[in-house]
Amino acid sequence: MTNLKKIGLTALAASLVATSAFAGALSVSGGAKITHTTKGGNEDGDTGTASSNSQGSPFGIQKSMSFTGSGELDNGHSVSLSHVMAADGGFSSTILTYDMGDAGSLVYHDTSAALGIKKIDDLMPTADEEIWNGVGGSPVGRVSGGGTGFNYTNTSMDGVRVDVGYSPKSNGGESDDGSTSGAGGLKSATTMAVQFTGIEGANIFAGTGTIGASGGLETDVDTYGVKYTMGPITVGAQRSETDKTAASSDLTKDAYGIAFAVNDSLSISYGASETEKDGSTVDQELSGISIGYSMGGISIKAHANEGENVANTANNERAHTEIAVSFAF
Numbered sequence: 001m002t003n004l005k006k007i008g009l010t011a012l013a014a015s016l017v018a019t020s021a022f023a024g025a026l027s028v029s030g031g032a033k034i035t036h037t038t039k040g041g042n043e044d045g046d047t048g049t050a051s052s053n054s055q056g057s058p059f060g061i062q063k064s065m066s067f068t069g070s071g072e073l074d075n076g077h078s079v080s081l082s083h084v085m086a087a088d089g090g091f092s093s094t095i096l097t098y099d100m101g102d103a104g105s106l107v108y109h110d111t112s113a114a115l116g117i118k119k120i121d122d123l124m125p126t127a128d129e130e131i132w133n134g135v136g137g138s139p140v141g142r143v144s145g146g147g148t149g150f151n152y153t154n155t156s157m158d159g160v161r162v163d164v165g166y167s168p169k170s171n172g173g174e175s176d177d178g179s180t181s182g183a184g185g186l187k188s189a190t191t192m193a194v195q196f197t198g199i200e201g202a203n204i205f206a207g208t209g210t211i212g213a214s215g216g217l218e219t220d221v222d223t224y225g226v227k228y229t230m231g232p233i234t235v236g237a238q239r240s241e242t243d244k245t246a247a248s249s250d251l252t253k254d255a256y257g258i259a260f261a262v263n264d265s266l267s268i269s270y271g272a273s274e275t276e277k278d279g280s281t282v283d284q285e286l287s288g289i290s291i292g293y294s295m296g297g298i299s300i301k302a303h304a305n306e307g308e309n310v311a312n313t314a315n316n317e318r319a320h321t322e323i324a325v326s327f328a329f
Contacts, residue, residue: 026069026081032327033062039136040319064092076101104154116145116165116191117207123227124257125234127267128301131257131288134320137310139286141253141275143221143240145209146189159198165191165209187212191221201229217245225255232261250278267292277312284312297328 036058063086070080078099084092094110109115121142122130132139146167154162167189191209196202206224213219225238235258242251257271268291275284288305300323307318 026067026083028065028067030065031062032329033324035060035062035322035324037134037320037322039134039321102156104152104156107151107153109148109151111148113147113149113151113165113167114145115147115149115151115167115189116163117143117193117209117221117223118145118165118191119151119163120193120195120205120207120223120225121240122238122255123203123205123225124236124238124255124271125227125259125269126257126271126288126290126303127259127269127292128290128303128324129288129305129322131255131271131273131286131305132307133288133303133305134322135286135305135307135310135318136320137307137313137316137318139275139307139318140277140284140311141240141242141251141255141273143191143207143209143223143242144189144211145191145221146187146211149189159196161195161197163193165189165193203227213245219244234259234261252276265294275312280312282309282312282314284309286310299326299328300324301326 037060038058064084065086067083067085068081070078072078080095080097080099082095082097084094086092092111093113095113096108097105098107099105114121121144122132124130132142145165149165149167151166152164169188189209189211191207191211193205193207195205197204204226206222208222209220211219211221220243221241222243223238223240225236227234227236236256238255240251240253240255244250253273253275255271255273257269259267259269261267268289270287270289272287273285275286277284285308286305288303290301290303292301293299302321302323304321305319307316310316310318
C-alpha cells in the first residue's frame with residue numbers, strides 16, 4: 001500500500017469521543033491498482049457463471065483505504081488500530097492490536113478476519129492469488145476459524161509461531177461500540193494453528209479446532225502440510241478435513257502448488273486441489289496458474305483459475321482470469 005496523505009485526526013477524535021481522555025492521529029494509505037477481469041463457465045451446458053459477454057466492463061480500480069495509527073504505553077506495550085473502507089464510505093474491517101512484546105500479541109478483528117486455523121487455510125506457493133480466488137459458486141474444502149473475534153499470536157520460541165483464535169457468536173458483520181451482532185449469531189469457533197520454520201527453507205504447519213452451529217451441532221476442522229523452498233523453486237502440499245455432525249457432509253481436500261522465481265522480478269506458479277465430499281459422486285477440482293512481474297514502481301500480476309464440479313455439484317464449472325497493474329509512488 002502506498003502512503004497517500006497524512007491526516008492528523010487528534011482534534012476530530014477528541015470531538016467524537018467526548019468521554020475519552022485519549023486521542024490519536026491516524027494516517028491514510030491506499031493503492032493505485034487497475035484490473036481486467038473475465039469470468040466464465042457455462043459453456044456446453046455447464047451450470048457455472050455466465051459468459052464474459054454478459055459481465056459488462058471488465059475493468060476495475062482499487063477503491064479501499066486504510067486508516068492506521070499506533071502508540072506505545074507506559075509499560076512498553078503498544079496498541080495499533082486499522083480501519084479499512086471503500087472510497088464511497090463502505091465499511092470493510094477494523095483491527096485493534098495489543099502488542100505485549102515477547103508475551104505475544106492479541107488482536108480483535110471485526111469482519112473478514114483470519115483467526116486461528118484460518119491463518120493457514122491455504123499456504124500453497126503462488127505468484128499472485130490462490131487457485132480459488134474469483135471462482136464463484138462457493139468452492140468448498142478450506143477450513144475456517146470464524147470471521148469476527150480474537151486472535152492471539154506468539155512467536156517467542158525460535159522458529160515457532162502459534163495462533164489461537166476465538167470467534168464468538170456473530171453474524172459475521174461489524175458491531176459498533178455499545179452494540180451486539182444481532183440476529184444470526186448462531187455459532188462460535190475456537191481454533192489454533194502452529195507453524196515451524198526452524199528448518200532452513202521449510203514451513204511445517206498444522207491446525208485444529210471446533211466450530212459450533214445452531215441446534216447444538218459442531219464441526220471439527222483440521223489441516224496440515226508443508227512448504228519447502230530450495231533455490232528458486234518452492235513446493236507445497238496440504239490436506240484439510242472438515243468433519244460435520246450432519247450426515248454425508250464431511251469434506252477432505254488435498255492441495256498442491258509449485259512456484260518458480262525466474263529472477264528477482266519474475267515469478268510463475270501452478271496449483272491444484274481436489275475435494276471429496278461424503279455421499280457425493282463427483283469431486284471438486286480447482287486449478288490455477290499465476291505470474292508476477294515487477295519493474296521499478298510498476299507491478300504486473302495475473303492469474304487464471306478454473307473449477308470443475310464446484311461445491312461437489314456435477315457440471316458446475318467456473319473460470320476466472322484477472323490481470324492487475326499496480327503503481328508505487
